[in-house]
Amino acid sequence: xxxxxxxxxxxxxxxxxxxxxxxxxxxxxxxxxxxxxxxxxxxxxxxxxxxxxxxxxxxxxxxxxxxxxxxxxxxxxxxxxxxxxxxxxxxxxxxxxxxxxxxxxxxxxxxxxxxxxxxxxxxxxxxxxxxxxxxxxxxxxxxxxxxxxxxxxxxxxxxxxxxxxxxxxxxxxxxxxxxxxxxxxxxxxxxxxxxxxxxxxxxxxxxxxxxxxxxxxxxxxxxxxxxxxxxxxxxxxxxxxxxxxxxxxxxxxxxxxxxxxxxxxxxxxxxxxxxxxxxxxxxxxxxxxxxxxxxxxxxxxxxxxxxxxxxxxxxxxxxxxxxxxxxxxxxxxxxxxxxxxxxxxxxxxxxxxxxxxxxxxxxxxxxxxxxxxxxxxxxxxxxxxxxxxxxxxxxxxxxxxxxxxxxxxxxxxxxxxxxxxxxxxxx
Amino acid sequence: xxxxxxxxxxxxxxxxxxxxxxxxxxxxxxxxxxxxxxxxxxxxxxxxxxxxxxxxxxxxxxxxxxxxxxxxxxxxxxxxxxxxxxxxxxxxxxxxxxxxxxxxxxxxxxxxxxxxxxxxxxxxxxxxxxxxxxxxxxxxxxxxxxxxxxxxxxxxxxxxxxxxxxxxxxxxxxxxxxxxxxxxxxxxxxxxxxxxxxxxxxxxxxxxxxxxxxxxxxxxxxxxxxxxxxxxxxxxxxxxxxxxxxxxxxxxxxxxxxxxxxxxxxxxxxxxxxxxxxxxxxxxxxxxxxxxxxxxxxxxxxxxxxxxxxxxxxxxxxxxxxxxxxxxxxxxxxxxxxxxxxxxxxxxxxxxxxxxxxxxxxxxxxxxxxxxxxxxxxxxxxxxxxxxxxxxxxxxxxxxxxxxxxxxxxxxxxxxxxxxxxxxxxx
Numbered sequence: 027x028x029x030x031x032x033x034x035x036x037x038x039x040x041x042x043x044x045x046x047x048x049x050x051x052x053x054x055x056x057x058x059x060x061x062x063x064x065x066x067x068x069x070x071x072x073x074x075x076x077x078x079x080x081x082x083x084x085x086x087x088x089x090x091x092x093x094x095x096x097x098x099x100x101x102x103x104x105x106x107x108x109x110x111x112x113x114x115x116x117x118x119x120x121x122x123x124x125x126x127x128x129x130x131x132x133x134x135x136x137x138x139x140x141x142x143x144x145x146x147x148x149x150x151x152x153x154x155x156x157x158x159x160x161x162x163x164x165x166x167x168x169x170x171x172x173x174x175x176x177x178x179x180x181x182x183x184x185x186x187x188x189x190x191x192x193x194x195x196x197x198x199x200x201x202x203x204x205x206x207x208x209x210x211x212x213x214x215x216x217x218x219x220x221x222x223x224x225x226x227x228x229x230x231x232x233x234x235x236x237x238x239x240x241x242x243x244x245x246x247x248x249x250x251x252x253x254x255x256x257x258x259x260x261x262x263x264x265x266x267x268x269x270x271x272x273x274x275x276x277x278x279x280x281x282x283x284x285x286x287x288x289x290x291x292x293x294x295x296x297x298x299x300x301x302x303x304x305x306x307x308x309x310x311x312x313x314x315x316x317x318x319x320x321x322x323x324x325x326x327x328x329x330x331x332x333x334x335x336x337x338x339x340x341x342x343x344x345x346x347x348x349x350x351x352x353x354x355x356x357x358x359x360x361x362x363x364x365x366x367x368x369x370x371x372x373x374x375x376x377x378x379x380x381x382x383x384x385x386x387x388x389x390x391x392x393x394x395x396x397x398x399x400x401x402x403x404x405x406x407x408x409x410x411x412x413x414x415x416x417x418x419x420x421x422x423x424x425x426x427x428x429x430x431x432x433x434x435x436x437x438x439x440x441x442x443x444x445x446x447x448x449x450x451x452x453x
Numbered sequence: 454x455x456x457x458x459x460x461x462x463x464x465x466x467x468x469x470x471x472x473x474x475x476x477x478x479x480x481x482x483x484x485x486x487x488x489x490x491x492x493x494x495x496x497x498x499x500x501x502x503x504x505x506x507x508x509x510x511x512x513x514x515x516x517x518x519x520x521x522x523x524x525x526x527x528x529x530x531x532x533x534x535x536x537x538x539x540x541x542x543x544x545x546x547x548x549x550x551x552x553x554x555x556x557x558x559x560x561x562x563x564x565x566x567x568x569x570x571x572x573x574x575x576x577x578x579x580x581x582x583x584x585x586x587x588x589x590x591x592x593x594x595x596x597x598x599x600x601x602x603x604x605x606x607x608x609x610x611x612x613x614x615x616x617x618x619x620x621x622x623x624x625x626x627x628x629x630x631x632x633x634x635x636x637x638x639x640x641x642x643x644x645x646x647x648x649x650x651x652x653x654x655x656x657x658x659x660x661x662x663x664x665x666x667x668x669x670x671x672x673x674x675x676x677x678x679x680x681x682x683x684x685x686x687x688x689x690x691x692x693x694x695x696x697x698x699x700x701x702x703x704x705x706x707x708x709x710x711x712x713x714x715x716x717x718x719x720x721x722x723x724x725x726x727x728x729x730x731x732x733x734x735x736x737x738x739x740x741x742x743x744x745x746x747x748x749x750x751x752x753x754x755x756x757x758x759x760x761x762x763x764x765x766x767x768x769x770x771x772x773x774x775x776x777x778x779x780x781x782x783x784x785x786x787x788x789x790x791x792x793x794x795x796x797x798x799x800x801x802x803x804x805x806x807x808x809x810x811x812x813x814x815x816x817x818x819x820x821x822x823x824x825x826x827x828x829x830x831x832x833x834x835x836x837x838x839x840x841x842x843x844x845x846x847x848x849x850x851x852x853x854x855x856x857x858x859x860x861x862x863x864x865x866x867x868x869x870x871x872x873x874x875x876x877x878x879x880x
Contacts, residue, residue: 096552100559103760111546111554118542125523125839127538129719129765132527132842165592165721166742169756173740204738287757292556294592294721294759311631311738313600315593329596330714332721332759333530338556412552415559 097437100415101244101390101428102267102288110341110432128337133330141333142326145340152346155276155299162298162318163326163336167285168194168266171296172201174316175262175281178308180206180235186259187211187234191250192219192243193421194264202238205309209234219246222385225254236260236280242268242387244288245419247379247426249387253278260304268389269297270346271431272356280304288389289431290346291339294332346431355431356388362429362438363388369442376449394424400452401425407448413441524864527842528671528817528855529694529715537768537859555764560757568760569753572767579773582703582726589725589745590753590763594712595621595693598723599628601743602689602708605735607633607662613686614638614661618677619646619670620848621691626665632736633662646673649812652681663687663707669695669814671715672846674806674853676814680705687731695816696724697773698858699783707731715816716858717773718766721759773858782858783815789856789865790815796869803876821851827879828852834875840868 098105121128124137131138146161155161164170175198180186186206188199190213202208209231212223230237237256242249244267253261253275260280269284276282281300287293300318308317320328326336346355367386370377370393379386379393395401401424405417418424429438525532548555551564558565573588582588591597602625607613613633615626617640629635636658639650657664664683669676671694680688680702687707696711703709708727714720727745735744747755753763773782794813797804797820806813806820822828828851832844845851856865 094547094550094552098553098557100557100562103557103559103757105557106554108546111556115542115545118545119538120521123521125521125841126525127533129538130525130527130530130532132530133720135527135842165594165759166597167592167756170593170740170742173742177740201741204740285757292759292761293560293757294762313597313604313631313740313743314628315597315600316740329594330530330712330720332592332719332762334719334761335721335759414552415562 096412096414097433097440098414099427099429099433099437099441101419101426102285102430103293104288104428104430105432106292106338107342107345107432110338110345113341114338129334131333133327133333138333141337141340142331145336145343148340148343148347149270149297152270152343152352153274153276153299158302159276160298160300160302160305160318160322162300162321163331163339164296164298164321165294165315165332167293167296168264168283169197169201170316171264171283171298172198173205174312174318175236175238175283176202176205176208177312177316178318179260179262179280179304181309183207184235185209185231185233187230187237187256189223189228189237189239189254190214191222191240191248192246194243194245194266195238195240198238198240198264206235208238211237214246214248218380219243219248220381222248222250222382225252228254230256230258232258234258236262238262239264241265242271242389244390244428245392245422245426247381247387247390247392248385249389251385260301267430268387270343270352270355271359271389273352286335286339288428290342292335295335295339297339342432358435359388359429359431362433362435363391365435365438365442366391366427366429369445373445373449376453377445389430390426390428392418392422392424392426394418397452398424400448404448408441408444411440411444413437413444416441523839523841524860524867525841526854526856526860526864526868528846528853529712529857530720531715531855531857532859533719533765534769534772534859537765537772540768541765556761558760560754560760565760565764568764568767569758572763572770575767575770575774576697576724579697579770579779580701580703580726585729586703587725587727587729587732587745587749589727589748590758590766591723591725591748592721592742592759594720594723595691595710596624596628597743598691598710598725599625600632601739601745602663602665602710603629603632603635604739604743605745606687606689606707606731608736610634611662612636612658612660614657614664614683616650616655616664616666616681617641618649618667618675619673621670621672621693622665622667625667625691629665635665636661638664641673641675645807646670646675647808649675649677649809652679655681657683657685659685661685663689665689666691668692669698669816671817671855672819672849672853674808674814674817674819675812676816678812687728694857695814697770697779697782698786698816700779713762713766715855717769719762722762722766724766769859785862786815786856786858789860789862790818792862792865792869793818793854793856796872800872800876803880804872816857817853817855819845819849819851819853821845824879825851827875831875835868835871838867838871840864840871843868 118127149161184206186202186208188208188210190196190199190210199208199210211228211230214221236259241263249268261278262281263279265282266285267288270289276299283298286295305322306319314320370379376396377393408416416425416427418426545554576588611633613635615635615637617623617626617637626635626637638655638657641648663686668690676695688705689708690706692709693712694715697716703726710725713722732749733746741747797806803823804820835843843852843854845853854868
């Protein structure tokens with residue numbers, strides 16, 4: 027970089043490539059004497075000099091990279107709001123003048139404390155979380171909670187009830203067998219997990235400590251539209267795949283928990299909302315990292331938390347508030363889901379959704395083709411049009427379109443148009 | 454953005470603020486007619502127009518934001534290599550033409566699989582990991598491993614030995630009490646954790662399943678320079694704070710584990726290197742997420758892993774290889790540490806490092822001032838000069854400079870110069 031010290035060199039930072047540079051060649055260095063140039067508003071500006079030509083291009087009004095983005099229908103990790111990603115990108119190298127990336131911050135420094143505290147405050151506002159509930163930012167996904175919940179709430183002989191409406195509820199039940207006496211009081215397995223039970227039919231264990239549900243089954247696409255009032259014990263919900271997709275009355279629950287990677291952030295963060303009086307009774311065999319008391323006493327900072335993931339969740343919470351809160355989000359989600367389910371139902375059987383209409387998920391829309399031999403082509407052709415991750419879960423087959431909060435309406439509209447075209451070609 | 458379509462408007466992307474824009478206002482829009490400007494190589498270029506003035510500044514040869522960056526001496530999360538951060542920033546919104554951020558990718562999609570597989574391959578190259586060892590990318594930090602290790606390797610009655618050279622080794626021992634019969638066979642506590650024992654003095658339990666050490670104590674600044682050969686059982690090491698800071702003979706160990714947030718990435722990823730024959734014997738009470746067999750069989754993809762963190766670790770591994778591997782890294786780390794320890798030792802007692810010279814950490818350098826009343830001023834004055842997080846751990850006091858792989862030599866040189874100045878002022 028000795029050239030930079032020459033009076034005849036001018037450093038011009040190229041906005042299109044600045045982040046592709048490594049530390050050794052951060053700028054385009056143009057040796058030059060004096061140059062005159064005229065700006066013509068109808069043309070790109072060009073800086074002519076002896077060594078090279080640098081263009082500052084006239085640009086279209088859209089985001090520079092929007093055209094290159096795909097519509098990502100993955101079940102999670104899933105798409106994040108574009109403005110959240112752009113904000114994260116702008117701050118990645120140097121967060122708000124702190125001189126460091128969020129990834130470099132001490133979790134006990136004032137900068138990160140401000141991030142985690144704001145994330146919690148915004149989540150409390152979004153979900154109107156009562157003060158008698160703690161909010162914890164943990165690691166290990168919902169799968170870790172499958173163990174942590176019975177370990178924290180039960181003695182080994184305690185009875186607990188599970189309603190199993192899909193694969194995730196089933197996994198939660200199986201893990202609870204290690205630390206309690208769980209019972210499946212209803213299972214949708216025989217009907218391929220396409221239903222939610224009528225609550226009045228549920229027969230709970232007489233002295234159950236809690237009733238566990240999975241509020242939205244990501245793989246099977248069934249979603250609780252209202253929630254049961256357990257006759258015995260607490261209501262506990264795994265909300266991983268519909269967390270913050272609509273308003274929820276938190277006060278009905280003992281614990282709500284969710285992996286972040288569907289609606290509110292990247293993978294690696296698990297949000298737990300727990301009524302404070304349930305904290306502090308973990309079994310002796312509970313690993314310290316699964317003990318809610320430890321995390322509650324230390325405000326999620328007992329050991330190093332997943333700082334960057336928590337930061338990203340915070341940006342998403344901010345964005346959800348800016349959109350008007352979860353009431354508005356629910357309206358958007360309903361509109362998107364209606365559009366897609368209507369397209370399926372109006373296809374005269376070309377597309378089919380196996381889930382009972384009243385409990386169809388607003389988040390995960392599984393569907394099959396009347397002619398299964400076309401499914402691979404459907405997925406392939408959609409991918410050509412930049413709609414990806416539409417293949418159904420390997421345990422179910424068919425297709426699945428996950429349309430979480432961050433999926434724009436335009437993505438669903440494009441998918442529906444594609445589905446109609448595809449049907450017209452193959453009907 | 455209607456203005457952008459006017460023939461009298463010109464879009465100029467401001468390289469300093471482009472990422473601060475949200476999707477609605479991505480560019481600075483300057484209504485203008487025709488403008489002439491002359492480039493003078495000794496001055497900033499200014500584009501004058503009726504609405505505003507945009508400066509394309511002449512810049513120093515360093516990174517555009519380097520001047521704003523601090524030297525971050527935090528113990529972890531800690532600084533990351535600048536070129537890794539810049540690469541991550543360039544790819545955050547759209548990873549290598551995939552149309553999505555790494556944070557949005559399905560962990561089972563081909564894009565993320567290529568990321569995790571390359572991360573593992575590069576780590577295997579860096580540490581020359583033998584094929585009979587598995588590499589796992591997990592969650593929950595070393596603290597989760599404190600439980601997982603005895604749960605996976607022991608029956609509840611099995612004896613295991615712990616050498617306790619600082620706070621982290623002590624925490625590991627305490628957690629092991631829940632799942633095995635651990636014994637502290639040596640403790641540095643009475644000497645304030647300033648020593649590492651002579652290996653020939655260690656008396657192991659006759660039938661110990663393993664000997665656990667913490668290879669580098671982050672808080673106390675003591676580091677194993679060589680490793681013991683256990684007379685009984687395996688050698689297990691928590692290498693959280695010196696992982697990938699120097700070459701290691703992996704074949705001497707049963708398990709090496711490390712939280713990523715010191716030397717190789719952001720927080721939220723725990724790397725486990727485990728001899729394959731040790732996998733598959735977990736106690737029945739082991740949470741599924743703490744069972745190495747589950748993660749090994751599923752190549753760290755049993756549930757959704759911390760994808761973005763693994764991606765960042767992969768970028769760091771690439772960078773370490775590009776620097777010439779861990780032999781070169783160790784040379785750089787020794788040079789930095791020598792510089793700092795020499796400054797302390799040559800200060801005639803103004804600065805003091807309590808750690809025995811032969812086992813001083815290359816990573817974490819604790820020191821005190823002869824006049825403790827000056828410590829707060831030291832920290833404050835250093836922060837003014839953009840050297841932050843120098844305060845010692847609350848349990849030890851004094852100062853601590855953590856100088857992991859990503860701390861540039863220039864950071865240590867600046868600290869040493871500051872220390873000399875500070876001494877001159879206050880001696």
